[in-house]
Amino acid sequence: MTTTPETEPPKGRLLRAIDATVAQLWSWGPLYLLIAISPGLALWPLLRAPALRFVVKNDLTIGQRYEVLAAIAASVVATTAAYVAIWRRRRRTEPELGLGASFAATNRWAFVLLAGPLLIGLSAVRIEVKHPVFTSFLMAAVTALAMVFFYRALGLKRFAPPEDPFVPARDGRLARGVFAAGLLGYCALLCWFSLLDHRNLATTVYDLGIYDNLVWQTAHGHFLDCSLIRGGNHMSAHFDPILLLIAPLYLLYPHAETLLVVQTLWLASGALPLWLSARRRLKNEWMATILTIVYFLYPALHGVNMFDFHSVALMVPLAMWAVYLLDCGHLRR
Incomplete structure (x- = not known):
């Protein structure tokens, strides 16, 4: 006997809905979560400059750890609100646009926020002297993020060889x-x-x-x-x-x-x-x-x-x- 959506037990439909939701969240959720916490991780050290050494030394006090968690929570709330606002704005021209599809599209550009905490880490005093390998990793990560962002912003489809130069800039x-x-x-x-x-x-x-x-x-x-x-x-x-x-x-x-x-x-x-x-x-x-x-x-x-x-x-x-x-x-x- 073939099971159709109409004859499928409620439990089966619920499991399928959960599977579909998890699969969709997995496609954009992890990147969105990293983006959401990045502003908080970047801004908190700027407000508490003396505590910047926590980047290379795990010496935050209990109170400072709660401050970091609060900054991350506020960052997630603000980022989510921004994502939802972008989704609602896009629905004016794309009424069928789903929330997940909008979040995934926003991730395509908002990922550059991931560079914020990395740049803050590079500003730690003498980090390049005391931790050269870690510094190299941070620089490579920031460079990679910047390259991908500009690659997309300039609309480049591929890196052209010398005999096939880039199209001249429009402006x-x-x-x-x-x-x-x-x-x-x-x-x-x-x-x-x-x-x-x-x-x-x-x-x-x-x-x-x-x-x-x-x-x-x-x-x-x-x-x-x-x-x-x-x-x-x-x-x-x-x-x-x-x-x-x-x-x-x-x-x-x-x-x-x-x-x-x-x-x-x-x-x-x-x-x-x-x-x-x-x-x-x-x-x-x-x-x-x-x-x-x-x-x-x-x-x-x-x-x-x-x-x-x-x-x-x-x-x-x-x-x-x-x-x-x-x-x-x-x-x-």
Whole structure:
């Protein structure tokens, strides 16, 4: 005897409904749950900065653990409300759209929120020194999430080989505007951090004091002389005549802060050859802009920028310009 939905016992229909519900929840539920708790996990450490070390040390007090749970609960409620609001908005144009299908579609874009707690983890003091493997994992995870998000946002169907370049960006002006905003933002933020670091007495005689001394003397006609170096001249240890180019700027404001600002602006300028190289190769200004944003977010660049002043740091943009010009075939330049 064949069982039909009409003749199937109520218990059987209930089990089938439960199975269908579980299968649907399993398709989008785990990712949704991770997304829902991510804002809470990211925001709580920002509100309790001294407790950020819990990322690498499990030393939260009982009270702090309850605070974390409360933050997660509030995050789940807020995220769920947002998901439901999106579903109700979509039903205006898609009356047959189910709640599960809407949640799954929202997951496709909201997954980028997973990067929030990972970025907070990367902000833990000296995590890159004390836990390099864990730091590498966090960086790789954030990079993967960002790549998938931009891959979908730009509507890319596949990664094209060099002989089949990306389709040019539809709105190049907006891409260039984002690039300019990133460049100015990096200059402003890192200049502020560098000056704040200096005024908090975190810079040293070795090497900011040495460079301040020798650039002052160079600006006053004593090429690379330095009273803090054995022999009285910087060439006894290094040969970096490029500092002669900085001397006129130093005369405008003869203080160590000038060197910190010049170094920041110089390092930031490395984004220009990077953007030009990426645009030339990928034929897409948005992809070029994304690569420059990655450059601005690169922790190693921040480390060079914030470590006093060193003439060797000025090599970074010069090397990038050399790569770009070689790729363009401008050997003389």
